[in-house]
Amino acid sequence: MSISNRERFLAICRFERPGDLCLLTPYINDFWPETLELWVKQGAREEILDSRFRRNHFQFDHMRQLREIKTGLYMDRRVDIGGATYVYEVPPIVPLYEPRPIGEDEHTVTLINEGGQKVRVFKDNPSKMPMFLDHPVKDRASWAEYKRRLNPSAPERWPSDWNAYVQKMNNRDEPIMLDVGSFFGFLREWMGLERLLYTFYDDPNLIEDMMDQVCYLEAEVMKRVLKDIRIDCAMFWEDMAFKTGPLISPDMFRKFMMPRYRKVTDILHGSGVDVIFVDSDGNLNELIPLWLECGINFVGL
């Protein structure tokens, strides 16, 4: 009996197909360009540099993220740096900031990106992670300005022809994933890690307000999407751990993040979405049980 890609994906995620695996790597995190170039030097075919070739070559499974709905990270934002390309991601703000270069030295270019971050990027290898010099949210006043970019109803957040988009997505064979935000990662993108960590102590109400805005944005987006599109899984993005453990304590995680996670996962569960994923780098051992408590049952590293 044939099984659709969506059914197979869900069956695997629900442990109903022992021995079968989904390989979804390119749809969550593609390979670093340096890695691919190194592979070519080590003897891989040059076609490996092409994403379509890689998909077929490695027999990756297909996953469709609803990137046309601006609710997770905008992927693949690009700025030309003297012939090379700085590729980065931006939280779901509407409108984006106008990118502009503001300085350079022998090795690097400093610019404001579309997320409003001031970053320093290597000229000869802009795909390397940049140095973050400044961020758009510094305090309550700058947050009040920034928050306006997180309006769930902004027309630019949505595909222009919603009905056609819904029909197209519902006719697809591969699993459909909806981004459902980030309660740590977005805040770090807005404030920078150091300022964010201080703010947990210096102005916890501001942290709560920022997380509530994420929750509101995601809830409003989910209401519309889940009504019309059959979603197979949802994804949070956090990147909230380093080599030896999480960037904040489990107690802080419980206090600030878990109630908001639950609001989101309750909405998802209410619509039958029970495959809920979080993407985070680092040593997550202490966080995994807490995510499970919130109904998040997949972790990507």
Add this chain to the structure above:
Amino acid sequence: MESYLDTIYLAVETGDDKKVTKIVKEALASSVAPLDVLERGLVPGIQALGKLFKDGQVYLPEILISCRAMDRGVEQLKPYLAGIDIHNKGTVVLGTVEGDLHDIGKKLVRLMLESNGFSVEDLGVDVSADSFVAAARQHSASIVGMSTLLTISMTYMPKVIKALEQAGLRHEVKVMIGGAPITREFANDIGAEGFAEDCVSAVDEATRLMGLQ
């Protein structure tokens, strides 16, 4: 006097910078010796925090606010400690190696080393071997500390060690390395005497390298 010192200790440990400022001022006004404030109040407070971090009871936000509290206390003490080198455990030249622009891990190491009595010359990010060598010579460094987040830039670390050798400084400085891809095994392989898993163990490792343990 003891109650002042105990309060300062606890305020540093819990990261209460306003309290540290207030109590240090009060202690000095009550003729508590500035060196006692430092060595029996502030420093034990930050050391206690380091132990809590190693025990998994506090995390990076608590490290940041405690280092800030320590710094506020030291600011109050500075006029009273003129002529006394309060950072006297040794000089560490610190930087993220060439090819890497990551800053936060190195910055946390700097904060913890300074809070624990080391003098730190922070060279920033994307630091060349020549710059490490020049700074080590200029500041008569005891330790050169290198950080990187990237596997593709960790290969620069042995180049710095070689440059220190070629400059004739290798016998005068110890090398300590850290960062996401770095392991003790890698440190041993490239001839670095020290390796730190995080900002708190960097203090232990620097102390060990200075022969102060």
